[in-house]
Amino acid sequence: MPPLVWADECAGAAGSPPDPYLWGVRLTDEWPSGELQVYTDDPGNAHYDGRGHLVLTAIRERYADGQRYTSARLSARHAGRPWTFHFGRIAARIKVPTGAGVWPAWWLLGPDHELGWPACGEIDIMETPSSAATAGEVHQGTHSPRAAGGGEVSVGVTPIRGDWGAGFHDYGIDWAPGRITFLVDNRRTGTVARADVEDRGGIWPFDDLPQSPILNLAVGGWAGTPDPSWSRQSMLVDWARIYARPG
Numbered sequence: 001m002p003p004l005v006w007a008d009e010c011a012g013a014a015g016s017p018p019d020p021y022l023w024g025v026r027l028t029d030e031w032p033s034g035e036l037q038v039y040t041d042d043p044g045n046a047h048y049d050g051r052g053h054l055v056l057t058a059i060r061e062r063y064a065d066g067q068r069y070t071s072a073r074l075s076a077r078h079a080g081r082p083w084t085f086h087f088g089r090i091a092a093r094i095k096v097p098t099g100a101g102v103w104p105a106w107w108l109l110g111p112d113h114e115l116g117w118p119a120c121g122e123i124d125i126m127e128t129p130s131s132a133a134t135a136g137e138v139h140q141g142t143h144s145p146r147a148a149g150g151g152e153v154s155v156g157v158t159p160i161r162g163d164w165g166a167g168f169h170d171y172g173i174d175w176a177p178g179r180i181t182f183l184v185d186n187r188r189t190g191t192v193a194r195a196d197v198e199d200r201g202g203i204w205p206f207d208d209l210p211q212s213p214i215l216n217l218a219v220g221g222w223a224g225t226p227d228p229s230w231s232r233q234s235m236l237v238d239w240a241r242i243y244a245r246p247g
Helices: 194-199
Strands: 004-008 037-039 046-048 054-060 069-071 073-075 085-095 102-109 122-127 137-145 152-156 169-176 179-184 187-193 212-219 232-246
Touching (some): 212 232
Antiparallel strands (some): 046 054, 054 232, 102 122, 122 137, 169 179
């Protein structure tokens, strides 16, 4: 395994914001289709709890532009440093919320600010959208550009089911040239290979483009309509670690 090159052990003082050396806070500049949250830099939406966790919280509240939910999206690339990585093991230990309408995610994104999406590539290490159709499922896979005609090609492994919100679980990948192996609790859940993407008419960008880690908690979108009974939903991160060579 490559050396540990980046880690958040989530040991910050209670109420303190995410470590600015590791994470930048991405503010909302546009709303993807169906998503309802505003991403803010308020510590109420992202902070350490003083008990060894980084907490991302979606809050039902009135916001200045009329939106009804605030939340957080953390990106290592937006920390003011080139936190991009290429190959290796990338993992985090997370307890996900399960309230209807929340969409926690731990993922990697290539240089979309230079190439746009999906040309930059995207690797979804963990998504657990809590819609009626997807509740209790962990989704993992990739997004790549289509070779002809524009658009994107999505290739995922078979979702696994469980009571993921009952405790912490490890979500990771082993990323090597030509393949990405997905893991839950250090067990392989499936592999996406270059041939899988190319067979579907896609381009495999992951051997050439380094990626940067992102944690976010969306509301709506793929997760469907939020349950009106909840006012807060929190995603707890015990640690996030990258064993890789810097991009």
